Amino acid sequence: MKRYQLGKSDLWLTEIGLGCWIMGKSGWTNVRDEESIDAIHTAIELGINWLDTAEGYGEGHSEEIIGQALQDHNREELIIATKVSPQHLSREKLPEALAGSLRRLRTDYIDLYQVHWPNPYYEYAKDHPEVPLEETMETLLTEQQKGNIRHIGVSNFTVEQMSRALAVGRFDSLQPPYSLFFRHIEKSIVPFCIENDIGIVAYSPLAQGLLTGKFNSDNRPGPEDNRSRSKLFQSPTFEAALEAVTTVREIGKRYGRTSAQTAIRWVVQQPGITAAIVGGRNPQQVRENVGATGWELSAEDIEALSTVGDKVMSTLVDDDLRMWVS
Numbered sequence: 001m002k003r004y005q006l007g008k009s010d011l012w013l014t015e016i017g018l019g020c021w022i023m024g025k026s027g028w029t030n031v032r033d034e035e036s037i038d039a040i041h042t043a044i045e046l047g048i049n050w051l052d053t054a055e056g057y058g059e060g061h062s063e064e065i066i067g068q069a070l071q072d073h074n075r076e077e078l079i080i081a082t083k084v085s086p087q088h089l090s091r092e093k094l095p096e097a098l099a100g101s102l103r104r105l106r107t108d109y110i111d112l113y114q115v116h117w118p119n120p121y122y123e124y125a126k127d128h129p130e131v132p133l134e135e136t137m138e139t140l141l142t143e144q145q146k147g148n149i150r151h152i153g154v155s156n157f158t159v160e161q162m163s164r165a166l167a168v169g170r171f172d173s174l175q176p177p178y179s180l181f182f183r184h185i186e187k188s189i190v191p192f193c194i195e196n197d198i199g200i201v202a203y204s205p206l207a208q209g210l211l212t213g214k215f216n217s218d219n220r221p222g223p224e225d226n227r228s229r230s231k232l233f234q235s236p237t238f239e240a241a242l243e244a245v246t247t248v249r250e251i252g253k254r255y256g257r258t259s260a261q262t263a264i265r266w267v268v269q270q271p272g273i274t275a276a277i278v279g280g281r282n283p284q285q286v287r288e289n290v291g292a293t294g295w296e297l298s299a300e301d302i303e304a305l306s307t308v309g310d311k312v313m314s315t316l317v318d319d320d321l322r323m324w325v326s
Helices: 033-045 061-072 093-105 133-146 159-168 189-195 237-253 259-268 283-290 299-313
Strands: 003-005 012-014 016-019 050-052 079-084 110-115 149-155 173-175 199-203 273-279
Touching: 003 273, 012 016, 012 273, 016 033, 016 283, 033 061, 033 283, 061 079, 061 093, 079 093, 093 110, 093 133, 110 133, 110 173, 133 149, 133 159, 149 159, 159 189, 189 199, 237 259, 237 299, 259 273, 259 283, 259 299
Parallel strands: 016 050, 016 273, 050 079, 079 110, 110 149, 149 173, 173 199, 199 273
Antiparallel strands: 003 012
16 A cells, blocks of 8 residues: 655555544444454555544543554554543643653554644633643644654644744644535645645544435434534535535446445545545444545546535535534
């Protein structure tokens, strides 16, 4: 599997990584720890070299599962990326949160430690005092100097927020939502990252599962599922997405690939994208996702897919990232 340098760092990521949000269980249904661990083992066996999680995924349960799964693997050959929650961004709370992640992950260092959401932007931090980005960056740089983290990343940041962070110190990656159905980063965020050598690791390349083709008008996430709050699963976007998936599936058939593999492939071939984070609840899903690697979409088909995505994008009235609850 191809690997790409993340920003200016010494991290080389496989073009897809394993997203471990679902392994936290909270907000998901029918998740089994045994299957989660098997999914991690399968990902590594198939060549994936990095895992993405967060302390907020199941109040640390996702990190605990990763810690268990990696005990029999060479730590130096794997890249662990996790995130600090927005309520823990102060100089007092961030070191404590980092220590908790290190303990749950059973490791001495984090390869890529990311700010999950800038405080107080996200709803989880609304009852907490605002912490200046400058204070957070200074604290992250201190932890980096101590060797607790190797590289710093941010997630769900605007260009203005990234500029403020860079004024304090270097970070190497941005993690934004990006898929055929959600492309707001193309306007200003992608050009900014390219200009400043910031790697982009895209999350939700399957638009929270819509691009797998498994949903229809009679089958959409129930109220107990995180995705039920996403605008992608609400009218008129949901209906437009279902129609678009038909075209994605048809294009994929030309390559002997599924709609999901085709959608992931489109993401990793976009300018400025280092890699894509793709979730997998079991080995079967991981194998399906890995089928997005080792081949290329033609320029003509990339354009055709982009046109399909534009139709879905036109139904979204804003680019509010809080629709993602990631």
